[in-house]
Amino acid sequence: MTDIANAPATQKLRFYQKGTFTVGNRLVSDAERSVQASIDRSNALTCGHRACQGCGEALGARYAIDAAMRATRNNLIAVNATGCLEVFTTPYPETSWQIPWMHSLFGNAAAVASGVAAAMRVKKRPDVRVIAQGGDGGTTDIGFGCLSGMFERNDDVLYICYDNEAYMNTGVQRSSATPPAARTATTPAVGKEPGNVFGTGKSLPKIAVAHGIPYVATATVADLHDLERKVLKAMGIRGARYIHIHVPCPLGWGSASHDTIRLARLAVESGLFPLFEAEHGVVTGSTKIRRPVPVAEYLKPQRRFAHLFKDHDDIRLAHMQAIADHNIAEYHLLDQEGAAR
Ligand SMILES: Cc1ncc(C[n+]2csc(CCOP(=O)(O)OP(=O)(O)O)c2C)c(N)n1
Ligand code: SF4
Numbered sequence: 001m002t003d004i005a006n007a008p009a010t011q012k013l014r015f016y017q018k019g020t021f022t023v024g025n026r027l028v029s030d031a032e033r034s035v036q037a038s039i040d041r042s043n044a045l046t047c048g049h050r051a052c053q054g055c056g057e058a059l060g061a062r063y064a065i066d067a068a069m070r071a072t073r074n075n076l077i078a079v080n081a082t083g084c085l086e087v088f089t090t091p092y093p094e095t096s097w098q099i100p101w102m103h104s105l106f107g108n109a110a111a112v113a114s115g116v117a118a119a120m121r122v123k124k125r126p127d128v129r130v131i132a133q134g135g136d137g138g139t140t141d142i143g144f145g146c147l148s149g150m151f152e153r154n155d156d157v158l159y160i161c162y163d164n165e166a167y168m169n170t171g172v173q174r175s176s177a178t179p180p181a182a183r184t185a186t187t188p189a190v191g192k193e194p195g196n197v198f199g200t201g202k203s204l205p206k207i208a209v210a211h212g213i214p215y216v217a218t219a220t221v222a223d224l225h226d227l228e229r230k231v232l233k234a235m236g237i238r239g240a241r242y243i244h245i246h247v248p249c250p251l252g253w254g255s256a257s258h259d260t261i262r263l264a265r266l267a268v269e270s271g272l273f274p275l276f277e278a279e280h281g282v283v284t285g286s287t288k289i290r291r292p293v294p295v296a297e298y299l300k301p302q303r304r305f306a307h308l309f310k311d312h313d314d315i316r317l318a319h320m321q322a323i324a325d326h327n328i329a330e331y332h333l334l335d336q337e338g339a340a341r
Contacts, residue, residue: 035232044065044098055088061160068129076099077101078102079133080104081143082103085133086103102116106142107143110157113159114150131160150240154240157240158234158235158241160244164253165178165252168249176200180197180323181308182196204244205278210281211240212281215242217277221247231243246264246273253304254302255303256301268287271324271327271333286331288334294321295324
């Protein structure tokens with residue numbers, strides 16, 4: 001039995017005592033706690049919205065905007081592209097946002113945010129900062145031109161993409177961020193290889209890095225501390241910044257609502273969603289995988305990939321594993337690359 005009376009006054013906390021990456025960490029000192037664990041958080045996206053149960057996008061937005069509010073002492077304006085986040089937070093005439101918030105068109109959030117930032121410059125209000133946000137469809141497809149322009153002009157905006165890997169708001173259509181083999185409403189439903197076609201799609205984080213903007217990062221709702229740190233860091237920088245947050249969508253992925261955080265974590269641990277940061281066109285760091293898992297562990301609980309397992313499609317599973325292994329090597333995600341899984 002532990003001799004409590006004689007135990008040292010302070011002990012080093014271990015990971016399992018603090019809980020997962022997502023919880024607030026009430027056992028650690030105030031300075032180490034997440035923004036979300038603080039009673040001073042802004043609750044920028046508050047209750048009453050109509051997101052599905054277990055929506056990763058609602059979580060991601062809540063974490064990101066509260067962190068940005070802290071960084072700016074609540075002097076923040078958000079521009080939102082059309083999509084789930086916009087629709088479920090603002091059923092007219094109600095809103096769940098506790099910040100100045102604007103709905104742009106589906107494809108021009110980056111351009112509208114650039115305009116808001118220019119207005120703040122003219123009004124000599126450098127303290128008021130601007131965020132643009134949207135889903136992967138609004139970001140990687142229809143909003144891509146406006147976003148590239150915002151990057152190229154180095155406008156003082158943080159753009160956040162909540163990547164749920166399809167156009168969820170309109171019924172799960174494929175986007176250029178949909179992963180290979182995933183079933184959506186607009187990918188081949190039958191045939192030898194149902195689901196999204198291999199060799200299509202694009203990596204917007206990589207494209208953002210190629211613009212040479214001051215800051216680019218990927219983040220996940222499975223690691224709240226890392227996500228908040230990246231938002232706080234981005235808000236400490238001027239110029240164009242981009243954060244790409246991986247947000248599971250129970251409705252579109254065919255996953256259990258209680259599995260959102262587990263799936264987000266498995267996406268990282270399998271190597272399919274690498275966590276990295278880049279500054280001025282150079283990758284500056286990545287987060288090592290703590291517990292490597294095969295891609296099947298991540299794919300299996302999702303109905304959009306069920307055909308891979310029902311049909312024993314080992315060839316396409318191996319192809320997915322090869323994509324993960326490529327990410328692991330490219331971003332140095334394992335301490336000893338190639339360690340047995
Ligand atoms: C120009 C235009 N085309 C189509 C639509 C219809 N529309 C609204 S939301 C949406 C899908 C949004 O998908 P995404 O950006 O991935 O965000 P999500 O809903 O997945 O969060 C579409 C196609 C629109 N509003 N405007
Ligand atoms: S469809 Fe997906 S992204 Fe949209 S509210 Fe539901 S869980 Fe969230």
